[in-house]
Amino acid sequence: MLARKKKVNCNKCQYIYEVEHIDCIFSQEDLSLQLKNHQFYGNKCPSCQNLNIDVHDTLYINHQHRFIICLLPNFKESDTQQAAILNKLLLENKIDNDFDLKRLTVDHLQFVEKINILESELDDRIVEIYKYLYKGKLLKDYPDINKILAYYTVDQQKAHLIFIADTADFHVEFDKQLYDQIYNDFHIVLTKDDDYLLIDDEWVRLFFEKLSDNGGN
Numbered sequence: 041m042l043a044r045k046k047k048v049n050c051n052k053c054q055y056i057y058e059v060e061h062i063d064c065i066f067s068q069e070d071l072s073l074q075l076k077n078h079q080f081y082g083n084k085c086p087s088c089q090n091l092n093i094d095v096h097d098t099l100y101i102n103h104q105h106r107f108i109i110c111l112l113p114n115f116k117e118s119d120t121q122q123a124a125i126l127n128k129l130l131l132e133n134k135i136d137n138d139f140d141l142k143r144l145t146v147d148h149l150q151f152v153e154k155i156n157i158l159e160s161e162l163d164d165r166i167v168e169i170y171k172y173l174y175k176g177k178l179l180k181d182y183p184d185i186n187k188i189l190a191y192y193t194v195d196q197q198k199a200h201l202i203f204i205a206d207t208a209d210f211h212v213e214f215d216k217q218l219y220d221q222i223y224n225d226f227h228i229v230l231t232k233d234d235d236y237l238l239i240d241d242e243w244v245r246l247f248f249e250k251l252s253d254n255g256g257n
């Protein structure tokens with residue numbers, strides 16, 4: 041790995057200092073734990089001790105489970121520059137491109153969530169469907185909710201879903217039996233795709249839209 045330095049400008053006192061810039065993390069490294077504990081992107085200003093957050097383009101590689109996930113926080117669908125950024129990251133870190141599963145994420149919470157899902161050996165598309173269905177139930181039970189975000193997380197070996205609504209947060213245990221049932225109902229044949237797929241709440245929304253178009257009679 042290339043040890044590079046990066047200049048950071050403190051948000052609070054404007055002091056400029058250098059941090060080690062790491063844009064590739066392997067699952068077996070300690071950095072992987074830092075990432076999952078949401079500490080990886082934070083760095084302390086040596087002058088005023090303010091915690092500055094620097095979320096940047098990152099690759100996460102898991103050879104055992106044969107997947108690669110990239111975080112491109114400034115991703116825009118139409119932006120062809122992003123493909124160049126990704127290829128540069130792969131090339132600089134000498135990563136070949138031959139993985140069973142490739143995923144793209146656009147925010148760091150989603151990035152960590154995706155790692156947890158794939159390392160739990162779950163199909164992330166099924167988890168998105170699970171979250172979508174549960175969200176629907178919450179919106180029905182609590183009509184005052186306007187906006188809701190959902191994340192899969194693993195805490196002390198136990199899997200949970202966290203729903204962050206504008207009115208309250210909901211923590212529910214991840215039900216593997218329900219997951220299996222959804223898997224059987226909605227299983228999509230896994231195809232090896234050379235593209236990096238963005239599987240998120242927009243993907244699941246379109247999935248159900250298509251489903252109701254096909255099923256509507």
Ligand SMILES: [Zn+2]
Nearest residue numbers: 050053085088
């Ligand atoms: Zn400072």
